[in-house]
Amino acid sequence: MCFSLAVSAVSSFFAQVIGFYLFFICLAMLLQPQRFKKIMTEVLAHPASLFVCAATNILFSLVVLVPHNLWVANWQVLITIIAWLALLKGLVTLFFPERYVNMSKNLMSKQSYQVWTWVWLLIALFLVWMGLSTNT
DSSP states (O other): OHHHHHHHHHHHHHHHHHHHHHHHHHHHHHHSHHHHHHHHHHHHTOHHHHHHHHHHHHHHHHHHHTTOOOOOSSTTHHHHHHHHHHHHHHHHHHHOHHHHHHHHHHHHTSTHHHHHHHHHHHHHHHHHHHHHHTOO
């Protein structure tokens, strides 16, 4: 019983942190898309920036995955999936920076960029909701 309470508290914590983070980033991307695309273009043009982004993604994902690598049939698996995606993104950026730059530029040039931003915003709201509602 104590273990399930601890896992629930960790899930709630990560849901709130990841949810609020994604919410604010997605909101900025939707409200100021040209500014965000300009910033991303500048980041993608500098190898040092790519390295810092890769290292940050890897660190973030490991901080989440070490205590929360849960493959369960409920909302908590979303936290695990997001952390694994962040790890994959960090590793691709670290080991294949040219491929990551090309994929990012390709995504930003399409209409699907805004669709994906809305999808991530909805995921963010869901995580915030679950994190706050299970924190009682």
